[in-house]
Amino acid sequence: MIYFDNSATTKPYPEVLKSFQQVSERYYGNPSSIHAFGSEAERLLQQSKKQASQLLGVQSDEIVFTSGGTEGNNLAVKGIALQHQNRGKHIITTSVEHPSVLEACRSLESLGFEVTYLSVNEHGRVSVEDVQKAIRENTILISVMHVNNELGTIQPIEEIAMVARQYPKLYFHVDHVQGLGKTGLDLSLIDLCTMSSHKIHGLKGTGILYVKRNTSLFPLLHGGSQEASYRAGTENLPGIVAMVKAIRMTKENQKNNMQHLKELHHYLREKISEIDEVVMNTPSESAPHIVNFSVPGYKPEVVIHALGEEGIFISTKSACSSKHADESAVLTACGHSHERSSAGLRVSITYDNTKEEGARFIHVLRNVLTELKEVMG
Numbered sequence: 174m175i176y177f178d179n180s181a182t183t184k185p186y187p188e189v190l191k192s193f194q195q196v197s198e199r200y201y202g203n204p205s206s207i208h209a210f211g212s213e214a215e216r217l218l219q220q221s222k223k224q225a226s227q228l229l230g231v232q233s234d235e236i237v238f239t240s241g242g243t244e245g246n247n248l249a250v251k252g253i254a255l256q257h258q259n260r261g262k263h264i265i266t267t268s269v270e271h272p273s274v275l276e277a278c279r280s281l282e283s284l285g286f287e288v289t290y291l292s293v294n295e296h297g298r299v300s301v302e303d304v305q306k307a308i309r310e311n312t313i314l315i316s317v318m319h320v321n322n323e324l325g326t327i328q329p330i331e332e333i334a335m336v337a338r339q340y341p342k343l344y345f346h347v348d349h350v351q352g353l354g355k356t357g358l359d360l361s362l363i364d365l366c367t368m369s370s371h372k373i374h375g376l377k378g379t380g381i382l383y384v385k386r387n388t389s390l391f392p393l394l395h396g397g398s399q400e401a402s403y404r405a406g407t408e409n410l411p412g413i414v415a416m417v418k419a420i421r422m423t424k425e426n427q428k429n430n431m432q433h434l435k436e437l438h439h440y441l442r443e444k445i446s447e448i449d450e451v452v453m454n455t456p457s458e459s460a461p462h463i464v465n466f467s468v469p470g471y472k473p474e475v476v477i478h479a480l481g482e483e484g485i486f487i488s489t490k491s492a493c494s495s496k497h498a499d500e501s502a503v504l505t506a507c508g509h510s511h512e513r514s515s516a517g518l519r520v521s522i523t524y525d526n527t528k529e530e531g532a533r534f535i536h537v538l539r540n541v542l543t544e545l546k547e548v549m550g
Contacts, residue, residue: 261311325463
């Protein structure tokens with residue numbers, strides 16, 4: 174099997190699974206319980222928070238454990254909006270964000286908030302000047318993803334952060350789900366940052382929202398005082414320990430194996446571009462793990478099914494929107510035609526993938542497109 178759908182989810186590291194099992198078996202006490210067994214779990218929780226903060230270069234009290242990217246994005250966007258609506262009700266985001274940001278913003282519009290959805294260029298990149306021009310006196314939040322989950326486009330986060338800093342009452346949130354472990358990001362430049370465990374070989378159901386000190390949020394979940402009262406509910410301790418392990422191992426891969434990932438990414442991009450029917454969508458300057466391309470005239474699901482029969486797994490759009498209408502909202506936002514936007518395919522790799530797998534994929538893709546062309550007449 175060749176698994177090239179790592180932006181949808183990754184295979185957990187064996188060490189991560191082992192950590193999860195060990196914590197589940199030994200530290201199953203509730204961290205909020207006052208007995209010694211609960212206190213032992215609480216100590217492990219705090220230790221995990223400290224380790225996560227060290228790996229991410231932040232303070233331990235700036236880490237909020239969540240259930241993943243969708244919750245993290247909702248807590249950041251809605252949490253800021255509801256907490257600071259007395260200052261203003263205007264939010265700025267882009268037209269190519271993940272559905273969990275776009276739908277959170279749309280839900281706030283129904284509550285009387287106003288949202289500016291900034292357009293992007295043909296590569297899916299937002300203009301820093303457009304961000305600056307969109308800021309008003311009543312703007313309370315800017316939310317821009319670091320790496321686009323479909324195209325791999327890297328947004329100018331540092332430049333936007335410099336702009337946002339000029340407005341003390343304005344918060345800046347970054348969806349870092351696709352960037353973590355693949356591209357660097359200085360969290361001290363921003364106010365909120367979303368991360369997800371299962372995108373970095375951790376387990377589903379665990380994530381982190383970085384909340385900079387002196388940033389206040391309105392909680393989405395009320396109840397106990399867990400996670401500084403930002404997220405009530407008994408903590409998923411095995412998942413949290415497993416996520417910290419995944420961050421550590423992925424950071425090591427980022428340090429030691431980045432050249433391999435970049436070379437494989439370049440190889441795939443180059444070889445896919447050589448196929449006559451293909452139009453490349455991913456810009457040349459992009460994150461090192463996503464290659465998005467269109468094969469106009471071919472239905473993506475047919476191509477994916479044919480590749481699947483050969484044991485090769487890729488995807489179309491974001492897994493969170495792949496069962497919706499056939500057109501990619503991201504490619505449409507880039508100004509591409511319906512024919513191109515409805516024929517997008519995404520290859521997403523990780524450090525464990527090999528050039529041999531890449532060569533096999535290219536060979537099979539060529540054969541599949543040739544066979545489909547003959548069938549189509």
